[in-house]
Amino acid sequence: MSDIDGRAVAKALREEVGEAAEKLRSEGVTPTLAVVVPTDDEGTAWYVRSIAKTASKVGIDCRIEHLKDPGRGEIVAKLQELSADPAVHGIICQTPLPEGVTLSEVGGYIDPYKDIDGANPHSLGRLAAGLRTWAPATSAAVLELLKREDIELRGTRAVVVGRSTVVGKPAALLLLAESATVTVCHSRTKDLAAVCREADVLVAAVGRAGMIGADFVKRGATVIDVGTNPTEDGGLVGDVDYDAVSPKAGRLTPVPGGVGPVTTMLLLRHTTEAAALTQTHA
Amino acid sequence: MSDIDGRAVAKALREEVGEAAEKLRSEGVTPTLAVVVPTDDEGTAWYVRSIAKTASKVGIDCRIEHLKDPGRGEIVAKLQELSADPAVHGIICQTPLPEGVTLSEVGGYIDPYKDIDGANPHSLGRLAAGLRTWAPATSAAVLELLKREDIELRGTRAVVVGRSTVVGKPAALLLLAESATVTVCHSRTKDLAAVCREADVLVAAVGRAGMIGADFVKRGATVIDVGTNPTEDGGLVGDVDYDAVSPKAGRLTPVPGGVGPVTTMLLLRHTTEAAALTQTHA
Incomplete structure (x- = not known):
């Protein structure tokens, strides 16, 4: 048996993502990921810090949006706000969510063009239909x-x-x-x-x-x-x-x-792809 | 071995759909299905006539929108027009489509609240996510x-x-x-x-x-x-x-x-469900 080395794959990806981010910056675009954290869960906090740290190393800005004891409405409002913000290219909504709130349901409020973790059911449908999209x-x-x-x-x-x-x-x-x-x-x-x-x-x-x-x-x-x-x-x-x-x-x-490490790098790669899309559309 | 009798299941469904349509009519709503037919394919024409015939028997209006040699734009425009028309409750886009046009892509222009044949990738995503929707x-x-x-x-x-x-x-x-x-x-x-x-x-x-x-x-x-x-x-x-x-x-x-016969009856049941939704929302 031989191990599949996720860290080595992540390292290769990191090169590619770093280059994509640098190209965007040279064009005046700062690729930016917003992470909505609607929980005080410690594991989540640790994970989000590790994303932010990796992001900064590859030249991606990471905004952590911590919501304290939010209801569904507050989470939806934040996702709508970030969806409308032209400075934000990728949006993640972390779990766990408050009781009774599901990611599929609030994920519907993430702009599909910023849905870099495939949380909007629309993205999942496009995946199922074989259309271009970001998978989770x-x-x-x-x-x-x-x-x-x-x-x-x-x-x-x-x-x-x-x-x-x-x-x-x-x-x-x-x-x-x-x-x-x-x-x-x-x-x-x-x-x-x-x-x-x-x-x-x-x-x-x-x-x-x-x-x-x-x-x-x-x-x-x-x-x-x-x-x-x-x-x-x-x-x-x-x-x-x-x-x-x-x-x-x-x-x-x-x-x-x-x-794990590959997942983090893909979130960042998807963010550069989302940022590049805004360039193409401009 | 015993056959599963689709015609018997369709007959049972027909009772239920007929009652739902009658209830809607008594409330002043004429449940209406629009079928976009972007082809001269004979099999399709036969199938669409059979839907219309069955619809009329259960009290559902069926509008057949035949497009002659349409391009993608014409199909999209028709689907948008029907999506915006408050008198239309359910929309189907028949295949085959012109070369280079896919149902997943034009289906995205069907209002999800009228997408009674699950052609919009959004509906497929909701299905995958376990949210309420109409499956194809x-x-x-x-x-x-x-x-x-x-x-x-x-x-x-x-x-x-x-x-x-x-x-x-x-x-x-x-x-x-x-x-x-x-x-x-x-x-x-x-x-x-x-x-x-x-x-x-x-x-x-x-x-x-x-x-x-x-x-x-x-x-x-x-x-x-x-x-x-x-x-x-x-x-x-x-x-x-x-x-x-x-x-x-x-x-x-x-x-x-x-x-086959069950599929047709489900298209009609979905149409009454879509019509009932407009009532709830009104």
């Missing part, structure tokens, strides 16, 4: 890793575990667009391990630490671990039982150091 | 048949053959929402028959007459045939080889008389 960055990172590692997708069997709107479903649509035969599994799937063993490419996006064991993996399969489950000692572990799966998988993304 | 009527008909026949979906394996934006993908999303474990196959799928044999519920939406033979079907499986392939003698045949599959399947929809 995590799902895009899954595909970016597979492509950069030259993993064959066409005609292979891909199994996605998890049917969330932010990862499972868009990842399935992206794999389908690459002509994989795609199966989506979830909590109601019977004999999950057997279904997963059909996979040439297995994408785990469940949110349960170490749930995917060796018996879920066909020998030689490629395994992409989207899970980021916090451990008690402040670390992160994936959905895949790394030690058990590692000897059996052909390729495997570690956590941390797999999907 | 053919895909909705697949689910309507399965539900009315009390076919268990939760935890079962469903296989959809075909990944079109109008049938395959929305049908897969609807089956996933019912907690089936869903696999989508297509022209690049290897050993298609073997993958199809995994299915408890098999949905054929390929557009190739009789392609699904007995070796594609697990004994006792439910088979929904979405295909409507014209025969030389002016008839219709499905994607499923009926005579071969019939002894092996548990339940099977015939063609004609399966998905």
Whole structure:
């Protein structure tokens, strides 16, 4: 087995994004990402700071818009304000959201031309219809890793575990667009391990630490671990039982150091793409 | 094996739709469907006349908007005009479209509140995100048949053959929402028959007459045939080889008389729902 090195892929992306940002700046455009943070969740705060830090390194301005105990109306108003602000090119709305508020619903208020994390259902629909759009960055990172590692997708069997709107479903649509035969599994799937063993490419996006064991993996399969489950000692572990799966998988993304860093870089790449669109339209 | 009787399901739906239309009329609203026909295709003309005929029987007005050799601009203008017309509640844009024009792209000009055949990518995205919307009527008909026949979906394996934006993908999303474990196959799928044999519920939406033979079907499986392939003698045949599959399947929809009549009734039901929405909003 060999690890898929997400940090190396992120590094390659960083070069490309840095160049795109520099080009924009030379044209008088400061690529700007706004991150709406409607929660005091500590993990979220840490993640947002890490985005901002990476953004500044590649020449992208990052505005953190922290909302204290917001209701739905306040979140919607902020997303509308940022959508209307010509200085902002990309908008992310972080989760968790207040109870009763869903990302799909408030995401509808993000201008599709700034929806660089594919939170507006409109973007998901365009993805499903094969039209140009930004997929949610995590799902895009899954595909970016597979492509950069030259993993064959066409005609292979891909199994996605998890049917969330932010990862499972868009990842399935992206794999389908690459002509994989795609199966989506979830909590109601019977004999999950057997279904997963059909996979040439297995994408785990469940949110349960170490749930995917060796018996879920066909020998030689490629395994992409989207899970980021916090451990008690402040670390992160994936959905895949790394030690058990590692000897059996052909390729495997570690956590941390797999999907995560690529996701962050794609958010920034999408921001430069959104900024470039305003140039084309001007 | 026993046939699933699409005409009987359509008849039950017709009662319900007729009552909904009557209620709307008693409130002073004439539920109205507009069908844009941008082609001289004979099959399309026949299909549109059959919609109009059925509509009139249930108390729904049907406006047929025939465009002669239209360009993209003319189609878009018509869809915008109908979207803005308060007397129109539901809008369908028929295919085939002129070369270079796609339904996903022009569908974006149909008001989502009138998009009763789910042609606007926005509707598809809402479907994927689990928000209230109208799915494309053919895909909705697949689910309507399965539900009315009390076919268990939760935890079962469903296989959809075909990944079109109008049938395959929305049908897969609807089956996933019912907690089936869903696999989508297509022209690049290897050993298609073997993958199809995994299915408890098999949905054929390929557009190739009789392609699904007995070796594609697990004994006792439910088979929904979405295909409507014209025969030389002016008839219709499905994607499923009926005579071969019939002894092996548990339940099977015939063609004609399966998905087709239910699709038409759902277009009309969606139209009454769209008309009722204008009432709620008024």
